[in-house]
Amino acid sequence: xxxxxxxxxxxxxxxxxxxxxxxxxxxxxxxxxxxxxxxxxxxxxxxxxxxxxxxxxxxxxxxxxxxxxxxxxxxxxxxxxxxxxxxxxxxxxxxxxxxxxxxxxxxxxxxxxxxxxxxxxxxxxxxxxxxxxxxxxxxxxxxxxxxxxxxxxxxxxxxxxxxxxxxxxxxxxxxxxxxxxxxxxxxxxxxxxxxxxxxxxxxxxxxxxxxxxxxxxxxxxxxxxxxxxxxxxxxxxxxxxxxxxxxxxxxxxxxxxxxxxxxxxxxxxxxxxxxxxxxxxxxxxxxxxxxxxxxxxxxxxxxxxxxxxxx
Amino acid sequence: xxxxxxxxxxxxxxxxxxxxxxxxxxxxxxxxxxxxxxxxxxxxxxxxxxxxxxxxxxxxxxxxxxxxxxxxxxxxxxxxxxxxxxxxxxxxxxxxxxxxxxxxxxxxxxxxxxxxxxxxxxxxxxxxxxxxxxxxxxxxxxxxxxxxxxxxxxxxxxxxxxxxxxxxxxxxxxxxxxxxxxxxxxxxxxxxxxxxxxxxxxxxxxxxxxxxxxxxxxxxxxxxxxxxxxxxxxxxxxxxxxxxxxxxxxxxxxxxxxxxxxxxxxxxxxxxxxxxxxxxxxxxxxxxxxxxxxxxxxxxxxxxxxxxxxxxxxxxxxxxxxxxxxxxxxxxxxxxxxxxxxxxxxxxxxxxxxxxxxxxxxxxxxxxxxxxxxxxxxxxxxxxxxxxxxxxxxxxxxxxxxxxxxxxxxxxxxxxxxxxxxxxxxxxxxxxxxxxxxxxxxxxxxxxxxxxxxxxxxxxxxxxxxxxxxxxxxxxxxxxxxxxxxxxxxx
Numbered sequence: 001x002x003x004x005x006x007x008x009x010x011x012x013x014x015x016x017x018x019x020x021x022x023x024x025x026x027x028x029x030x031x032x033x034x035x036x037x038x039x040x041x042x043x044x045x046x047x048x049x050x051x052x053x054x055x056x057x058x059x060x061x062x063x064x065x066x067x068x069x070x071x072x073x074x075x076x077x078x079x080x081x082x083x084x085x086x087x088x089x090x091x092x093x094x095x096x097x098x099x100x101x102x103x104x105x106x107x108x109x110x111x112x113x114x115x116x117x118x119x120x121x122x123x124x125x126x127x128x129x130x131x132x133x134x135x136x137x138x139x140x141x142x143x144x145x146x147x148x149x150x151x152x153x154x155x156x157x158x159x160x161x162x163x164x165x166x167x168x169x170x171x172x173x174x175x176x177x178x179x180x181x182x183x184x185x186x187x188x189x190x191x192x193x194x195x196x197x198x199x200x201x202x203x204x205x206x207x208x209x210x211x212x213x214x215x216x217x218x219x220x221x222x223x224x225x226x227x228x229x230x231x232x233x234x235x236x237x238x239x240x241x242x243x244x245x246x247x248x249x250x251x252x253x254x255x256x257x258x259x260x261x262x263x264x265x266x267x268x269x270x271x272x273x274x275x276x277x278x279x280x281x282x283x284x285x286x287x288x289x290x291x292x293x294x295x296x297x298x299x300x301x302x303x304x305x306x307x308x309x310x311x
Numbered sequence: 312x313x314x315x316x317x318x319x320x321x322x323x324x325x326x327x328x329x330x331x332x333x334x335x336x337x338x339x340x341x342x343x344x345x346x347x348x349x350x351x352x353x354x355x356x357x358x359x360x361x362x363x364x365x366x367x368x369x370x371x372x373x374x375x376x377x378x379x380x381x382x383x384x385x386x387x388x389x390x391x392x393x394x395x396x397x398x399x400x401x402x403x404x405x406x407x408x409x410x411x412x413x414x415x416x417x418x419x420x421x422x423x424x425x426x427x428x429x430x431x432x433x434x435x436x437x438x439x440x441x442x443x444x445x446x447x448x449x450x451x452x453x454x455x456x457x458x459x460x461x462x463x464x465x466x467x468x469x470x471x472x473x474x475x476x477x478x479x480x481x482x483x484x485x486x487x488x489x490x491x492x493x494x495x496x497x498x499x500x501x502x503x504x505x506x507x508x509x510x511x512x513x514x515x516x517x518x519x520x521x522x523x524x525x526x527x528x529x530x531x532x533x534x535x536x537x538x539x540x541x542x543x544x545x546x547x548x549x550x551x552x553x554x555x556x557x558x559x560x561x562x563x564x565x566x567x568x569x570x571x572x573x574x575x576x577x578x579x580x581x582x583x584x585x586x587x588x589x590x591x592x593x594x595x596x597x598x599x600x601x602x603x604x605x606x607x608x609x610x611x612x613x614x615x616x617x618x619x620x621x622x623x624x625x626x627x628x629x630x631x632x633x634x635x636x637x638x639x640x641x642x643x644x645x646x647x648x649x650x651x652x653x654x655x656x657x658x659x660x661x662x663x664x665x666x667x668x669x670x671x672x673x674x675x676x677x678x679x680x681x682x683x684x685x686x687x688x689x690x691x692x693x694x695x696x697x698x699x700x701x702x703x704x705x706x707x708x709x710x711x712x713x714x715x716x717x718x719x720x721x722x723x724x725x726x727x728x729x730x731x732x733x734x735x736x737x738x739x740x741x742x743x744x745x746x747x748x749x750x751x752x753x754x755x756x757x758x759x760x761x762x763x764x765x766x767x768x769x770x771x772x773x774x775x776x777x778x779x780x781x782x783x784x785x786x787x788x789x790x791x792x793x794x795x796x797x798x799x800x801x802x
Contacts, residue, residue, distance in 0.1 A: 121564055192651035260653045
């Protein structure tokens with residue numbers, strides 16, 4: 001019971017913060033409270049959302065992935081390279097983007113599990129490697145001239161932006177997976193106590209490999225979606241995306257020490273960051289100040305949360 | 312010299328220590344006895360400045376004091392050996408022992424030579440053969456415990472609070488500790504001592520205070536007490552002989568280990584375990600008991616030798632292989648290698664056998680829930696619900712949950728490494744009964760325990776290890792503690 005209560009309280013608390021921010025914005029701006037703006041927020045958060053869901057898996061195993069932003073760029077460039085009109089079917093660039101991301105993630109996972117190198121270091125290395133590769137593949141220039149079939153991915157389906165649908169689908173699948181799959185349970189066990197999980201017969205290495213691989217795959221998806229949205233493969237895209245994604249997950253109650261966290265928490269974290277970004281934009285706050293304010297809110301939210309958890 | 316005056320402590324609205332008044336005198340060993348959750352550790356932690364009292368006060372040398380941190384208490388002269396070991400794994404043994412009291416050399420630097428010297432003196436006082444330059448992480452649980460004791464001894468305190476200092480120790484180290492305690496007593500140090508081992512209390516204590524459900528039941532001179540009376544005071548009821556009767560084993564060989572070797576831990580270890588039999592691995596700390604068990608369970612496979620189960624040669628590379636072959640294990644280090652603290656009791660129990668409650672890769676939630684509930688009932692795991700995080704349970708209930716996990720998959724051979732460490736006498740009795748029940752049902756148990764009475768009463772046969780080799784195989788019915796020890800001691 002106490003655990004359940006705290007969970008509810010936590011989600012409830014975060015929801016209240018989001019509603020409060022929304023309420024303030026509804027009164028201070030005339031544009032916040034509109035269907036158009038809500039659609040806008042959803043579209044804006046979808047890429048960070050997909051990344052956050054992916055990195056939730058890694059954080060749950062007590063790991064970390066700092067290479068998200070760079071891999072977004074590399075996947076986007078790889079996707080765009082195969083997306084020139086009339087060359088391939090639309091599925092080819094999509095597959096190339098997804099596989100590029102998955103390969104980077106798996107490589108992270110292999111080095112973490114087989115090499116025993118700390119995830120922080122491995123993914124820090126991948127961060128600069130993937131960025132370098134993106135620049136090499138693209139020759140340092142944006143890869144333009146993408147087919148309409150692919151850029152249509154940034155459009156609407158039944159009035160809902162496709163990136164938002166991707167985000168929703170990914171979130172639901174991840175939520176269902178962590179709840180109902182044996183592998184999902186194993187992820188919590190490995191993050192909660194790796195040695196105990198191993199002693200209980202959990203295939204710890206395979207579980208971690210899966211988490212990094214899946215995170216990579218979703219990063220690839222984010223790369224494809226971003227490329228479709230900006231209609232180019234940008235080697236410099238995705239700078240510091242990993243920070244927003246990890247911040248969202250941590251705000252959502254996932255422990256950096258692993259083993260604790262939920263997808264619903266992550267969604268709320270993504271939403272909070274999205275609403276804050278949107279609100280600051282609408283209020284016309286300069287981007288310099290935006291960065292400061294966002295940082296304060298992230299630290300403040302987690303601080304409040306931890307204080308609540310301790311009491 | 313140290314007095315608890317009407318001391319009270321609450322946790323989240325629950326009073327875990329009702330107003331308690333006890334006095335601790337210099338040159339005296341004062342044992343605090345009680346089941347888990349009786350309030351012994353809480354009382355000690357308040358005295359050591361770790362917890363702030365919610366009522367009453369601590370009187371120290373005639374004046375009331377408020378310790379706001381363990382540091383305050385240490386400065387005043389009160390040191391504590393904690394039940395949960397808290398080593399700093401990255402530092403050396405010597406650095407751990409002198410932590411916070413590092414001898415300073417010139418320019419405020421640490422005087423490394425003095426540090427090493429002091430550490431080795433303290434270790435020698437405990438007759439421990441541990442190299443103080445080793446990194447802490449390379450030590451076994453028992454060695455870590457010895458280092459923690461050395462650390463407290465090095466504080467030159469006037470009061471030393473010892474919360475189950477011998478939980479991880481074998482008889483040899485226990486004896487060394489007792490000799491050190493005798494020397495401290497002679498110097499006028501007051502010792503406050505908790506343990507779950509009955510024989511220690513009467514060897515050591517001058518006075519005994521019994522706590523039950525957070526209340527002081529009474530304090531008496533040890534000479535006025537006896538084990539039966541003490542148990543009655545602790546549990547509030549008469550407890551019959553807690554060791555159940557052994558049934559004779561069958562002659563069907565279940566496990567056959569031959570020539571198991573992993574230098575330098577153990578070599579050429581061979582023995583058999585029959586169906587219906589409880590075999591104990593006995594030996595001093597570092598004799599290789601846990602290492603041999605870990606090899607059979609695949610946590611650290613042997614480099615050579617054979618393991619046969621039901622006559623079939625097994626190749627066990629990790630615990631997954633062992634579980635699939637029908638070997639289960641409850642590890643010695645409950646916190647480090649047992650519990651997944653954030654998961655619920657139910658999910659902890661089903662972790663090893665989750666495949667049995669799955670449809671393909673999917674967990675069958677209702678099958679899992681009913682299995683975990685059934686296990687909780689069968690093993691008498693007390694928790695508010697299956698979703699309660701296992702970290703919130705008492706040690707005894709955690710241990711029963713881990714046993715439930717181990718047995719859910721239906722293993723034929725069950726390895727139990729120190730299954731009763733640090734749990735109260737009620738839970739111990741339940742685990743003893745369980746071990747005999749397993750044997751009666753045709754399974755086999757390989758037991759490791761540092762408590763010789765436990766070994767002698769539970770096991771059919773005792774395989775004594777000495778420095779990694781089998782020194783003797785004894786029939787438990789015809790042997791005694793002295794014989795086991797004689798074989799276990801290095802010549």
